Amino acid sequence: MSDLLNDKEAATKAVVDFIKAKSKTKSKFYFKDFAKVFPDDKLRAIKKVINQMVKDEVLEYWSSGSTTMYGLAGQGKQHASEGEE
Amino acid sequence: MAKHETPLLDQLESGPWPSFVSDLKQQAEVRAKNEAGIEFQMPQDCCEDLLGVLELSYKHGRTHWKHGGIVGVFGYGGGVIGRYCDQPEMFPGVEAFHTLRVNQPAGKYYTTKYLRDIMELWNRRGSGLTNMHGATGDIVLLGTTTPQLEEIFFELTHRLNQDLGGSGSNLRTPADCLGQSRCEFACYDTQDLCHFLTNEYQDELHRPAFPYKFKFKFDGCPNCCVASIARSDMSFIGTWKDDIRIDQDAVNKYVENDPAYPPEGGAHKGSRDWGEFDIEKEVIDLCPTHCMKFENKKLYIDDANCTRCMHCINVMPRALKPGKETGCSILIGAKAPILDGAQMGSLLVPFMPVNAENDYEEITDLIDKIWDWWMEEAKNRERVGELLKRQGFQKLLEVTELKALPQHVQYPRENPYVFWREDEVPGGFTRDIKEFRKFHQR
Numbered sequence A: 001m002s003d004l005l006n007d008k009e010a011a012t013k014a015v016v017d018f019i020k021a022k023s024k025t026k027s028k029f030y031f032k033d034f035a036k037v038f039p040d041d042k043l044r045a046i047k048k049v050i051n052q053m054v055k056d057e058v059l060e061y062w063s064s065g066s067t068t069m070y071g072l073a074g075q076g077k078q079h080a081s082e083g084e085e
Numbered sequence B: 001m002a003k004h005e006t007p008l009l010d011q012l013e014s015g016p017w018p019s020f021v022s023d024l025k026q027q028a029e030v031r032a033k034n035e036a037g038i039e040f041q042m043p044q045d046c047c048e049d050l051l052g053v054l055e056l057s058y059k060h061g062r063t064h065w066k067h068g069g070i071v072g073v074f075g076y077g078g079g080v081i082g083r084y085c086d087q088p089e090m091f092p093g094v095e096a097f098h099t100l101r102v103n104q105p106a107g108k109y110y111t112t113k114y115l116r117d118i119m120e121l122w123n124r125r126g127s128g129l130t131n132m133h134g135a136t137g138d139i140v141l142l143g144t145t146t147p148q149l150e151e152i153f154f155e156l157t158h159r160l161n162q163d164l165g166g167s168g169s170n171l172r173t174p175a176d177c178l179g180q181s182r183c184e185f186a187c188y189d190t191q192d193l194c195h196f197l198t199n200e201y202q203d204e205l206h207r208p209a210f211p212y213k214f215k216f217k218f219d220g221c222p223n224c225c226v227a228s229i230a231r232s233d234m235s236f237i238g239t240w241k242d243d244i245r246i247d248q249d250a251v252n253k254y255v256e257n258d259p260a261y262p263p264e265g266g267a268h269k270g271s272r273d274w275g276e277f278d279i280e281k282e283v284i285d286l287c288p289t290h291c292m293k294f295e296n297k298k299l300y301i302d303d304a305n306c307t308r309c310m311h312c313i314n315v316m317p318r319a320l321k322p323g324k325e326t327g328c329s330i331l332i333g334a335k336a337p338i339l340d341g342a343q344m345g346s347l348l349v350p351f352m353p354v355n356a357e358n359d360y361e362e363i364t365d366l367i368d369k370i371w372d373w374w375m376e377e378a379k380n381r382e383r384v385g386e387l388l389k390r391q392g393f394q395k396l397l398e399v400t401e402l403k404a405l406p407q408h409v410q411y412p413r414e415n416p417y418v419f420w421r422e423d424e425v426p427g428g429f430t431r432d433i434k435e436f437r438k439f440h441q442r
Helices: A008-021 A031-036 A043-055 A077-082 B007-012 B020-033 B046-060 B112-125 B146-158 B190-200 B202-206 B248-255 B311-315 B361-377 B384-391 B393-400 B433-439
Strands: A059-063 A068-072 B065-067 B083-085 B099-102 B129-132 B139-142 B216-219 B234-240 B292-295 B298-301 B326-332 B346-352
Touching: A008 A031, A008 A043, A008 A068, A031 A043, A031 A068, A043 A059, A043 B361, B007 B020, B007 B046, B020 B046, B020 B129, B099 B146, B112 B146, B190 B202, B190 B216, B190 B234, B190 B361, B234 B361, B248 B298, B326 B361, B326 B384, B346 B361, B346 B393, B361 B384, B361 B393, B384 B393
Parallel strands: B216 B234
Antiparallel strands: A059 A068, B065 B083, B099 B139, B129 B139, B234 B326, B292 B298, B326 B346
């Protein structure tokens, strides 16, 4: 596991920065997009960290039913258009 | 008087088949009367609104459902599929109408108490409409609102000892046939393997990180009642290594048309008069590899040429049984036709022992290798079968560290070009030109 992935705060910041940098064009990301943030790590190791971020409510899942994507908690069109929160 | 007029839907009830429209109307009526005194947490007329929105969709020729969303239960990235209606003013009862997938037990064995408990919960907190079962095998609970999701999840897990199933880019709920619990053909304990892998891969089931869906299905024998060969990314089909067991006396009882030995176990008896059983016409001639003969009251099977089609065993179950050295074949890559058309599974492991004593180590090792490859190499929304097509079967053998076998070859010489990798060639691609010239002139 790389130092970046091992450091919870730094990893979270890297993921949030990555999402924010692209927030003008998209609000939802495939899991594999995060491989670019942690180029030295195996995807199954990245998975544990990303899912912990969901548990910590930094990220949230978006699912079509067949595919799942990740986004910053509370961000994106879905919330505004559906007025759920 | 129904809440919405549904002339188009009513037509669907006129055909010869049982209609889901009648079912919906029945449930709408039950909810309207509420004789059981249920404290509905979901609009009482949701089923009527469901009929209404469907009628409108037929009228407009377009859907009024929005698909997906940020619905789920805490810590889970699957099991809930968001459904929203885009005509909430007309149909407030189905404004949010989410689906829940509930992980069915292995072999789908239920007690009536369990089913009553599930329905009590679902009538109260959902629409009461179910799909028993969805294509993945789950119990599908159709239609509830967002605030009910956590409540339902809590009751399912704490009171009914029941987990949600998989959806999204997850391992989907593994599904199996009822296997050795009831079927004499089952070559391994499908329920145990299904249950074990469901527990082993809980994280993959609930926390999505795959490029797309991934399905396991388990069939106890090549009859493939679960159709794992066509419907799962990784299919485990029971098989045997040794010879089909033959009871020659019983074979002759079939041939003599002994009433205690009806062909197919009597399954088609009574539908029409099939006439006398003829072993040549009904078994020998139908063997796909022509590896059987019946001579001098003795049945011979050339087992080396048997492809495990199961036909002879199905026709004469009292005379023939699968061999004793049993295990499973593993196939990879079946899928439905979204991209590139439907695909059947490709045989990867012709025979693998199914050994519960070492926690199915050979199987989990193989699964892990395939997942590592697929997660690293697949594009977003690419099934393992599509990756297999894109990178080739040879690549799959490489990542799984399996040797190429004759069973991997469907038919020979389809492709006349053989590309060697350097490590497969003795001495590699560099050569000593002087040594070469000793044998070959310029």
